[in-house]
Amino acid sequence: MDKPLRIGLVGAGAISGAYLDRLTVLESLELVAVADLAPRRAKAVLERVSTAQTMDVDDLIAAPDVDLVLNLTVPQSHAEVALQAIAAGKSVYGEKPLAGTAADAATVLAAADRAGLVLGCAPDTVLGTGIQTARKAVDDGEIGTPIAASATMVTPGHEAWHPNPDFYYQPGGGPLLDMGPYYLTALVTLLGPVARVTGAATRTRDERVIGLGPRRGEVVPVDVDTHVTGVLEHRGGVLSTILMSFDAVGSKASRIEVHGERGSLVVPDPNNFDGDVAVCRLGGNQWETLPVSAGYRDTGRGCGLADLATATPQRPPRASGLLAYHVLDVMEQLLESAHTGTSLPVNSSVERPEPVPLQDLARRV
Known part of the structure; x- marks a missing residue:
């Protein structure tokens, strides 16, 4: 424009x-x-x-x-x-x-x-240097043909820090619908759309106690699954394992890992715009931090708006409604699979957005 x-x-x-x-x-x-x-x-x-x-x-x-x-x-x-x-x-x-x-x-x-x-x-975190550098590594063949990926988000629950955590435990909330968009948008950006899902889910307790603020000690009912896991079958054949939990205390596992025939990749937290990307190559035992090579530098929430502002018919917005719809569809099908005990197809699809070359967004002077 x-x-x-x-x-x-x-x-x-x-x-x-x-x-x-x-x-x-x-x-x-x-x-x-x-x-x-x-x-x-x-x-x-x-x-x-x-x-x-x-x-x-x-x-x-x-x-x-x-x-x-x-x-x-x-x-x-x-x-x-x-x-x-x-x-x-x-x-x-x-x-x-x-x-x-x-x-x-x-x-x-x-x-x-x-x-x-x-x-x-949103989320537009995938447009930052963290996920985009990881994507470039995958696209450049740094780990060979991708085979599998894992995505892990573990926290004991938002009631420990949020003064009004009710929404997180009502329909529309829960760890998958709350935090899943960051992880699934990253996985689709890295590996392409999801064609089929198999899920499982549990709820460890029916009440949560608010830990701080004016409502401290108040009991909040839990009406959603608070621990969700599953397998995503990407259209290209990659299998991603996802774990989203409000029940476990913590995890030392990487937020996202991508494994290929010639190496493995550690991807930074998809809730952030930057972070180190590390690779371990076949035949070696050392992790190498890759140089920043793609994405919008020094940015934050709203860079998806700036990306949209410069979109064209030939280069649609990267943080698109179609991508967000596919991710929401995947999450709903994963929860339905968990409740029915059956693998389910994902009827929606989307092409991977255009990669973001390493660049700065133009700022006012």
């Missing part, structure tokens, strides 16, 4: 601060409007971006100077806000998940496609 992409932000909660770090410095983006059900939160944004305006959601979505709606509402509202924005002729970029269910996500995708609008979605 010759001019900055003009952004209308809906939902000025805690995560909006991370996006503002990018919106305030990148020359391809301009925040022009903010809406939140709590007016004080919307007004707080103006302390960082004095040129933006506060308005209600309907007015923001209808505003002629808003090119794209940045949807940072709660997950249950993602589809509703996205559909309203699309109906008003606005492109949309949303926080993960794309919608509360894969069915709702498919509706949003179809609406954007019919309207000829661009749809993007």
Whole structure:
């Protein structure tokens, strides 16, 4: 685009601060409007971006100077806000998940496609130097033909640090739907789409106790599986093993590992944008840290917006709605497989996004 992409932000909660770090410095983006059900939160944004305006959601979505709606509402509202924005002729970029269910996500995708609008979605951590350097290593044959991968996220639960952890233990929450998008988006970026899943899941206890804040000691009911594991069969034949848990104390296992016929790769935490990538080659016993070779340098949440702002029909947004939909579909099928005890196909698919060459995003001077 010759001019900055003009952004209308809906939902000025805690995560909006991370996006503002990018919106305030990148020359391809301009925040022009903010809406939140709590007016004080919307007004707080103006302390960082004095040129933006506060308005209600309907007015923001209808505003002629808003090119794209940045949807940072709660997950249950993602589809509703996205559909309203699309109906008003606005492109949309949303926080993960794309919608509360894969069915709702498919509706949003179809609406954007019919309207000829661009749809993007977090996580965009995969566009940083960590995952992109790992992807380049895979694509360059550093480990030979990929055979298998593993993804591990272990924590005893968010109630230990979050003052209001209720959502994490209600439908739509749980370790897979909460943290899985980071890991599965990374796996699809590295190895391609998933064609079939086999899952298993458990729940160790039916209640959690809040550990800090004004509600400390309050009991929270648990209505979701809190330990999910499974096998993902990628379209290209790679088998990925995934473990997402709110039950275990901790793990020394790598966040993600990729194993090939000639070597193994340690991939950094996909919840971050950077981190070391290490390789161990066949016939050796030493791990070598690879130099940073791909991805957006020195970035953070919101780089997916900047990537979208420079997208073309030939190079679609890398943090796309289609990728987010496929990841959500995979997660839902994995949970369904765990509940039914059967392997299940994943009907959606997506091509791996274009790799990100090593570069900096242009900043305002």
